[in-house]
Amino acid sequence: MSMTTAKPDQSRADNAHIEIKPAVLYVGTPVVLITSLNPDGTTNISPMSSAWALFDRIVLGLTATSKGRENALRERQLVLNFPSPAERPKVEAIAPTTGRYPVPRHKADIGYRFESDKFDASGFTPQEADLVRPLRIAECPIQFEAEVVASHDPGGEWPPERREAFQIIEVKVVRVHAHRGIVIPGTNHIDTTKWSPLLYVFRHYFGTGPDLGRTFKAEV
Numbered sequence: 767m768s769m770t771t772a773k774p775d776q777s778r779a780d781n782a783h784i785e786i787k788p789a790v791l792y793v794g795t796p797v798v799l800i801t802s803l804n805p806d807g808t809t810n811i812s813p814m815s816s817a818w819a820l821f822d823r824i825v826l827g828l829t830a831t832s833k834g835r836e837n838a839l840r841e842r843q844l845v846l847n848f849p850s851p852a853e854r855p856k857v858e859a860i861a862p863t864t865g866r867y868p869v870p871r872h873k874a875d876i877g878y879r880f881e882s883d884k885f886d887a888s889g890f891t892p893q894e895a896d897l898v899r900p901l902r903i904a905e906c907p908i909q910f911e912a913e914v915v916a917s918h919d920p921g922g923e924w925p926p927e928r929r930e931a932f933q934i935i936e937v938k939v940v941r942v943h944a945h946r947g948i949v950i951p952g953t954n955h956i957d958t959t960k961w962s963p964l965l966y967v968f969r970h971y972f973g974t975g976p977d978l979g980r981t982f983k984a985e986v
């Protein structure tokens with residue numbers, strides 16, 4: 767194995783990049799619609815995007831005052847529903863809402879309203895899950911039924927000027943549903959020519975572009 771002899775290029779580093787202080791660090795992750803069970807047995811929908819997968823686990827970042835976080839920690843069950851770009855209008859229809867009543871002050875100040883039935887408000891269709899109680903969202907081509915296995919608070923010091931804290935919630939996926947139209951027939955593989963996530967990039971929605979090729983580990 768050879769060692770790199772490359773030296774940092776100071777002149778290029780100084781010119782090509784500038785320091786900025788962006789309001790958010792959302793470089794681009796899929797939108798996930800978290801469905802969770804309300805205390806009255808109805809299902810809430812929380813749009814979110816701070817989610818990533820490791821084996822059968824998904825790690826979620828949910829703000830402290832969200833109804834979805836409260837429901838997740840009480841019921842220990844969720845469904846993670848992944849919309850495609852076509853569902854963007856339905857997602858945005860419930861973006862300025864919360865299932866929490868009364869609406870937390872910092873959300874009311876920027877126009878959030880209480881919404882008790884987000885299926886009705888969005889036009890999404892409810893669908894029973896197999897192993898957990900929150901309903902699935904029929905329009906989402908990929909749906910993960912999941913159980914909460916761990917949660918923790920933000921580490922370090924949380925600056926008091928930040929509007930809201932959050933919690934990291936780790937879930938274990940217990941069942942995966944994929945629309946038959948995006949599955950390679952007779953296999954457990956997603957056909958990546960048929961599936962495309964709705965991405966959230968610095969607070970804008972995007973679909974994905976052309977396939978740039980597979981990684982060395984891809985089976986198909």
Ligand SMILES: Cc1cc2nc3c(=O)[nH]c(=O)nc-3n(C[C@H](O)[C@H](O)[C@H](O)COP(=O)(O)O)c2cc1C
Nearest residue numbers: 812813814815816828829832833834861863864865
């Ligand atoms: C596209 C999108 C991505 C979002 N990402 C997150 C997120 O990762 N974590 C989070 O807590 N809230 C996120 N939000 C904000 C929540 O949707 C918002 O707090 C909402 O009121 C939660 O609903 P609930 O209080 O009924 O759970 C996102 C909103 C949108 C529209």
